[in-house]
Amino acid sequence: MLHIVCWMIALATHEPGAAEATDWMKPPTWSGNYWGPEATHARSVGSLPPLQSNPEMGSWQRWGREVLRQGDIVFRLGDARVMRGLVPLSRFISHATGSPFSHTGVVAIEDGSPVVYDCSSAGVQRQPFEVWMLDSLGSLGVKRLKPEHRERIAGVIEYCRSAFERQVPFDNGFRMEDDSFYCLELTEKAFRSQGLALSEPVRIGDWEYLASFPVTAMLIPPVSGMMLGRPITLEQTVYLPGNERNGVWASPLLETVSGPTPKVFQEAAALEASRLNMRGDLDVLVFTFWEVRRSYTQLPARLLCDLVLQMRARGPLQAGVRERKRAGLDNEVASRSSSPASSLKRIEGSSD
Structure with missing residues (x-):
């Protein structure tokens, strides 16, 4: 009985959703978007302590200054989660869409260093590139507009800065309205504001490897409806980070600056994309089991x-x-x- 109670406490106190590495940099006394305009101003005037660095961050800062340019799109595999941190949303999106990435941002060069504008659970944010990379769990990808389109970069950056200053909130429902954004939506709409449609949205039910997640796909509408009040359906279309066949990564308007050759989730098993199987659901189940077990074993220290x-x-x-x-x-x-x-x-x- 004691074990059951401990497991219930562990589940109830498990860190919420998008608890990525940079979320733990937020001081306990700060409320709101720690990477929003208010916090950025507070750091500039000394009301908040300056951001700490480490050798890894220093290395990424030097790399970013050498490689990144204004208007570049950066790709990463993140660690965003739902259901109080138990279900790996980033991992699911990456595997179900056959992409090595789950997240994108737009680069701006400010004060000589690259910063990234993207959208997280707290809303539109601006992070130094080396901070943005702390939330990366996989390979980094960089795409750049082809030369004939680069005169429109200034407008793209202005769109991102405007969304940042207005603090457009995060779109939990992954819809196409302009009153809230998810990360890919901000990237895509920033370029579309300048007449550059990088990619077309893809119906969730048509994701390349969703057949490996039949149980997860079946649970998306009722669970999201219960949590958000309005279900996410398989008929919805969303923008994707993509691979060599679809999404932003495959955009004909972009050229590759850096990045891996995209590898799909099913490559090792050599499965057809449309073949129904439980491999993805088992992956999510195993991940959730170990997260619950970790939460249980670390409960005393965390409390x-x-x-x-x-x-x-x-x-x-x-x-x-x-x-x-x-x-x-x-x-x-x-x-x-x-x-x-x-x-x-x-x-x-x-x-x-």
Whole structure:
């Protein structure tokens, strides 16, 4: 019985959805988009500490300065998850679409260094390239507009910056409306705003290797409907990172700067894309099992860390409350001493 209770606690306290590496850089006292305009300004004026670096980040920064150019599209395999972190969304998208990638962003060169505009669960964000790469679990890909289209790059970057300043929210339903974006949607619409349609959206039910995920595909509409209030259906069309046959990676408007030869999920088993099998569902099931097991074994340490973080966050807050109370008391004393009655008493006292 104790084991069952512990598993239930582990599930209930498991880190939520998109807990990628950069999510843990966010201070516990900061609320909102840590990579949005407010936080960016706070870092520039010293209200937030500057971003820390490490040898890996330094290496990516040097590589980015040498290779990346304004308007480049960067591709990576991320670690975004759903269902309180138990279901690997990025992994599912990559495998079901036959792509080595799950995420894209648009590069801008600012203050001599590359930054990436993309959209995550917190909304449109701007990250230094070396920070953006912390969330990469696989190969990096880079595409660039062909020379005849590069005069439109300035408009593409302006579109991204405008979405960033407006803080367009994340599109949990992966729909085509312009009031919210998912990562591929921001990339595609930024280029389409300049008359450059990189790729055409693909119906979810037509993803190349969705046949390897029959159970997952069957569960998408009811589970998403329960979580979002409006189901994601297999009839929906979405933009894809793609491979050599479809998606942004296959765009005829782009040339490859860097990246692997795309390998599909089923390559080792030599399966046909349309052949029904359970390989993908088993992959998701195994991943979920190990995540639950990890959550269970790490539960005591995680609870202790959460407690420490809460105490660290509560300390400055309590200190601020004490300061405000003290300031309020001082103001009250000052106001009383300056009141007409107090002045009269001081005058009477002096006449005595």
